[in-house]
Amino acid sequence: EAGVVQSPRYKIIEKKQPVAFWCNPISGHNTLYWYLQNLGQGPELLIRYENEEAVDDSQLPKDRFSAERLKGVDSTLKIQPAELGDSAVYLCASSDGQGPYNEQFFGPGTRLTVL
Amino acid sequence: AQSVTQLGSHVSVSEGALVLLRCNYSSSVPPYLFWYVQYPNQGLQLLLKYTTGATLVKGINGFEAEFKKSETSFHLTKPSAHMSDAAEYFCAVSNSGYSTLTFGKGTMLLVSP
Numbered sequence: 189e190a191g192v193v194q195s196p197r198y199k200i201i202e203k204k205q206p207v208a209f210w211c212n213p214i215s216g217h218n219t220l221y222w223y224l225q226n227l228g229q230g231p232e233l234l235i236r237y238e239n240e241e242a243v244d245d246s247q248l249p250k251d252r253f254s255a256e257r258l259k260g261v262d263s264t265l266k267i268q269p270a271e272l273g274d275s276a277v278y279l280c281a282s283s284d285g286q287g288p289y290n291e292q293f294f295g296p297g298t299r300l301t302v303l
Numbered sequence: 304a305q306s307v308t309q310l311g312s313h314v315s316v317s318e319g320a321l322v323l324l325r326c327n328y329s330s331s332v333p334p335y336l337f338w339y340v341q342y343p344n345q346g347l348q349l350l351l352k353y354t355t356g357a358t359l360v361k362g363i364n365g366f367e368a369e370f371k372k373s374e375t376s377f378h379l380t381k382p383s384a385h386m387s388d389a390a391e392y393f394c395a396v397s398n399s400g401y402s403t404l405t406f407g408k409g410t411m412l413l414v415s416p
Contacts, residue, residue: 233403
């Protein structure tokens with residue numbers, strides 16, 4: 189069974205440029221998460237989707253971040269414009285249920301460097 | 304509200320020694336508790352989880368953790384460390400009132416020969 193796929197794995201951009209990250213969850217998983225992981229920290233939730241609906245986006249900085257999950261499968265996270273402080277690893281995860289006890293399966297992440 | 308505190312950002316053990324990684328949580332309702340492991344340049348992988356029932360939970364790779372409500376703890380242990388256990392370990396909490404996982408800052412486990 190294929191795991192969660194993310195691309196690109198690494199991205200280097202200059203500040204004020206736009207950037208997008210793509211995630212393909214495990215087949216059949218209706219719940220999709222985007223997390224931000226700063227160096228030396230645990231992941232922090234940015235947004236959670238149930239199918240194509242964003243059910244928790246309270247931690248997403250909406251002035252520069254946006255996300256979409258068309259057709260309830262793949263998802264894209266965008267930053268425009270990027271700032272130096274956005275340098276971090278962006279993790280995507282999926283689960284086959286929305287309960288708080290469901291295992292989340294994580295992708296390898298996209299490491300973003302903003303210069 | 305919920306939170307997780309992991310004591311020690313780095314823990315060093317010798318191969319064959321006991322591994323003990325500490326996790327304390329705060330939750331206003333009964334918690335669900337998780338331990339995840341992250342190898343370099345990889346995503347997080349679930350080691351074990353506690354939801355209800357038996358408080359001693361066994362996971363993959365010989366790890367186990369015990370839920371102690373009176374101490375609000377969920378420490379991770381392994382009797383004998385292997386070199387392959389070297390990784391970063393994250394404790395996380397959720398509950399029925401807030402299904403989003405809240406992670407601790409992580410503990411890097413270093414294993415020396």
